[in-house]
Amino acid sequence: MRTASLLYAGSVIPLLAASLALPVHTAQAASQGPAPLLYGELAPEGAFTTAPPEGTWWSSTGSGPDHTGGTLKASVATGTNNRWDAQLGRDGIALRAGALYTLSFEARSSVASTVRATVQQASGSFEAPFAQDVTLDPVSRRYQWTFRSTIDTAAGASAQITFQLGGQNAPTDFTFDNVSLTTSTAREGFFVDPGSNARTWVDAHPTDDRTDKIRTRIADRTTVKWFGGWNTDVQTDVDSYVSAATAAGQVPTLVAYNIPGRDCGGASGGGAADAEAYKKWMAGFVAGIAGRPAIVILEPDAVAQADVEENCLTPERREARFDMLWYASQHLDAQGPYVKTYLDAGNATWTLGLRREDDPADNGIGLSDMADMLGRSGIHLADGVAVNVANYHSTDISNDYARRLAARVKERLGVDTTWVVDTSRNGNGAYKIPGDETSGQVGFCNPSLRKLGSASRVGEDGAAYYLWIKNPGDSDGRHADDTRCPAEGPQYKAGDFSPEFAARLIDGS
Structure with a gap:
């Protein structure tokens, strides 16, 4: 892939907990009203x-x-x-x-x-x-x-x-x-995944010297769960997760990550077999949410990798991808106002605004291209976009990119949109190979000297939320022949938990 607690956004008002035993007259109330609402x-x-x-x-x-x-x-x-x-x-x-x-x-x-x-x-x-x-x-x-x-x-x-x-x-x-x-x-807080990779590792290694800090700094703050082809019954799994969150009075964040041809066959490759299988999977994913409050990050990389410059999809598969994303956006939107959906829109390097317009020799994806692809993916049905997913760009850089993208979406599509930023690993910003300024920022391969970013909370500067979307400590995967990857670092495949990488993110080392 290339790519705590929550404060109420607004005036702080004292919490009141008065208990009064008051008689009440309800003689004129109907004996049976509508079904009570919980959410x-x-x-x-x-x-x-x-x-x-x-x-x-x-x-x-x-x-x-x-x-x-x-x-x-x-x-x-x-x-x-x-x-x-x-x-x-x-x-x-x-x-x-x-x-x-x-x-x-x-x-x-x-x-x-x-x-x-x-x-x-x-x-x-x-x-x-x-x-x-x-x-x-x-x-x-x-x-x-x-x-x-x-x-x-x-x-x-x-x-x-x-x-x-x-x-x-x-x-x-x-x-x-x-x-x-x-x-x-x-304002009720984000639901912490009780079965995250970090939590599983902590529970299995009670005497490891790294356990306490991985528990308190990562496992206790892991607020996003990814769903994909590894979920053999995605409807049941999503329902179980959302049910646990609503029982706790908290908001779950889910990542849908099962698009066919995922990650252009890279370290995070995989996905559903075809469009029909994907739509069936997505129907189960949506049914598991069942209209209850949830934040959904929709298909990291999928929109950006549909650009012609990526060259990993045939024209037919490109059109099929837009159709699948539209289907997902449409069905998530139909769940009602308590389900918030954010289409992935790459990151500030991959889709750096106006690069193509400013420099025709640069093959990066420009703002206009991204806006148009988001339009074909159903952005008007979503609540916004997700940026910096599984990447390392600073929050300021990510907000700047998302702000300019939102303006271009408004200009070209007439759609007002907001965004969420993945802050899970951006505490030290993006990585460049020391001594090689031509390397560009390296956003995968578990780069060294990166650090945890702000834990999930309400966003600022136009962002709806800052979220830990990529779970810290989960490996990005490595390509041994990729010279941009740091020489050191774990060899875990993408998605596996690496306690070494987790400890480095905690320490910024």
Whole structure:
């Protein structure tokens, strides 16, 4: 192939974990609402642009909830003593213990009033992982908090959102809009692969001098799993992995790597037998995700190696490759908004922007070529591109390449796109053979003096994420007759775990 923890991107808001045993009135709620949601937006009707489904929002204010005009409204008279004596609420909320949630809404009141917003059990002790008093006035404002759930509805409890409006000193009209409760977003963290090559090696070598640092620096941070022809039942394997991630309340990252003619037959060669076999494999891969939150890196190298200059595909196989990538992009897009797909777009040397335009003698792939090939691969169906996969370019260089590529995609295709950067091994940037400035950067063969990069997290400077895509310590493979490869280094075949290489990446040695 040529090619920890996660912080919430935005204002840091204190986590609230109040527990209140409050009585709640649900007499006007339907006895059976829609199936509860566990992932993504838990209150999808919260914009109130249409009437909410029966059995979702209810009122105990003396009249039913009024959702005309695109907002949720209620009027409360005086004479109630407690906040919970008059409420608006939404039943059917599913929560996972330990998972992070974000509640947000817009609200106003006809006169200055204090209300209480909660996410709580709908019965029993009414335990409330979140409860917050809010002072409203006639100006509509947006409110947002992030909290960690202390209850698990899978254990039998049900949960609800409530706006507790009682105890007012004067008759008051309340208006709520854009009510949102979200989970299974990046702020919950990336799922760490419990069966990574690094973890397997650590478990098998408890007394090795390198074990502790490989465990803490690599195995505990390996957040991407690769799927290919080695998965004899890819649907079952993907389902098992995604299920483990969602049970942990975290986001899994998967690499689909099974395109026919993979890596132009190089060290990472292989792939499905033909287009029909690939589409069948991809259908199983997609079915295993089943619409649950996931990040997918789609086919490293496949787009760049379809360029005519690569000369490893016949014209017919080139067209077939675009068709297969389109098929994959289309079916992943059909999984819904919680599946984020990033088509691989090479790296800053391989596809260095404007090289072909600036220097006709240079056979590198230019930005326009890459943009056009991405268009034929279904970029408008994807969420963005992946750059620097299994390579060593610095994050700054990779962001610069991706930013210029995104601009060219917009210019030529009219598609807005973002990107993810593989930061697994770019802590020291790219490698050149010492004393040979004509060598170019060497992005494979396990080069020396490379170092771990930033662990998976939300990106910056236009990048959606910085991800460990190539798992550190997994070998790139070597060609003994390739003079660009360092003389030292492990002889492991591509994909095998090398503790020597892993230790060098940790130490930068």
